[in-house]
Structure formats: structure tokens, C-alpha cells
Amino acid sequence: IPILTMPNDDITHPIPDLTGFITEGQIVLSRELDSKNIYPPIDILTSLSRLMKDGIGKGYTREDHPSVSSQLFASYSRVQEVRSLAGVVGEDELSKNDKMSLEFGKLFEEKFLKQGKEEEREIGYSLDMAWEILSNLPRSELTRVSLADIREHIRVAGD
Structure with missing residues (x-):
């Protein structure tokens, strides 16, 4: 696997930015997740795969895989927004849904992202775990999955 480091972790620096165009995807490691002892410390929001869409879903993994994956990305993105807001106004001032997003973020990082170094996970297990973690969010936040x-x-x- 080619490994590329970048000045000041700046993924928009011209070298990593241009190098990214000639690969089938990138796995971006996060110092923040590493400091929380999340292994592997993969930053899912900046990592990408150009091939994933052609290898998931019915006939490949499981029919719900594309939508649950999309929902995880959207929900975790929201977690980052809420964490930024909490840094300004404090957690006590957050709405109930915002606090639920923070709890989702903790569960997502600790249960879904974090894996033992020798752990082998089946895709079905991971998808079931994703649904379990998503169940901590109110239905109004689940906009990428079908009823x-x-x-x-x-x-x-919250129903």
C-alpha cells in the first residue's frame, strides 16, 4: 500500500491532493482518533473508495449496505458539527437531538470504528452493529435509510 504523508496533515496540500486523483481511493488516518485509542484510527469522513459503490448491495454484500453506509456517514458528519457547536456553547446548551448525536458519535467510534488488532469482522456483523448504533438516534435523523x-x-x- 503506498503511504503518503503531508505537511501539517493538510490533505488539501497540492501533493496529496493531486496524488489522490491517481488512486482508487484513500484511507486517511486521524491523530484525534488515535489519541482516543481508536484502532484503526481511520477518518471515515475524509477517506474514500472509488470502487465501493460497485461492490456493495444486493448480490454483493447485503441489500441494506449502501443506505446504511450513507446514513452512518451522514450521522457521523453531524456528530462533528455538534462537537464544534458544543465547543462554543457548551454541552449543556445543546438540544436533545444534538446530545443524542454526541452519544451516537461515542458509540460509533468505540463500537464500530474501534477493532481489536486481531479482530476479524464479517460484513453482516458490521451491518447489524451499524443498525444497533443508529437505533440511538431519533427517526427524524435517519434520512438516508428507508422506512x-x-x-x-x-x-x-425517541419515537
Whole structure:
């Protein structure tokens, strides 16, 4: 695997930015996740795969894989926004949904992202775990998954 470091962790620096165009994807490691002892410390929001869309879903992994993946990305992105807001106004001033997003973020990092160094996870197990973690969010926050999938896979908090 080619490894590229960048000045000041700046992924927009011309060298990593241009190098990214000739690869099939990038795995970006996060110093913040590493400092929380999350292994592997993969920053899912800046990492990408240009091939994933052609290898997931019905006939490849599981039918719900594309939508649950999209929902995880959207929900974790929201976590980052709420963390920034909490840094300004304090957690006590956050709405109930914002606090639920923070809790989702902790669960997502500790249960989904964090893996033992010798741990081997089956895709079905990971998808089931994703639904379990998403069940901690109110239904109004689950905008990337179908109602049928919600009914099949989770009981949504806050209903």
C-alpha cells in the first residue's frame, strides 16, 4: 500500500491532493482518533473508495449496505458539527437531538470504528452493529435509510 504523508496533515496540500486523483481511493488516518485509542484510527469522513459503490448491495454484500453506509456517514458528519457547536456553547446548551448525536458519535467510534488488532469482522456483523448504533438516534435523523429498512432492523430511540 503506498503511504503518503503531508505537511501539517493538510490533505488539501497540492501533493496529496493531486496524488489522490491517481488512486482508487484513500484511507486517511486521524491523530484525534488515535489519541482516543481508536484502532484503526481511520477518518471515515475524509477517506474514500472509488470502487465501493460497485461492490456493495444486493448480490454483493447485503441489500441494506449502501443506505446504511450513507446514513452512518451522514450521522457521523453531524456528530462533528455538534462537537464544534458544543465547543462554543457548551454541552449543556445543546438540544436533545444534538446530545443524542454526541452519544451516537461515542458509540460509533468505540463500537464500530474501534477493532481489536486481531479482530476479524464479517460484513453482516458490521451491518447489524451499524443498525444497533443508529437505533440511538431519533427517526427524524435517519434520512438516508428507508422506512422498511428501519422497521426491519431497528427500534428507533425517541419515537
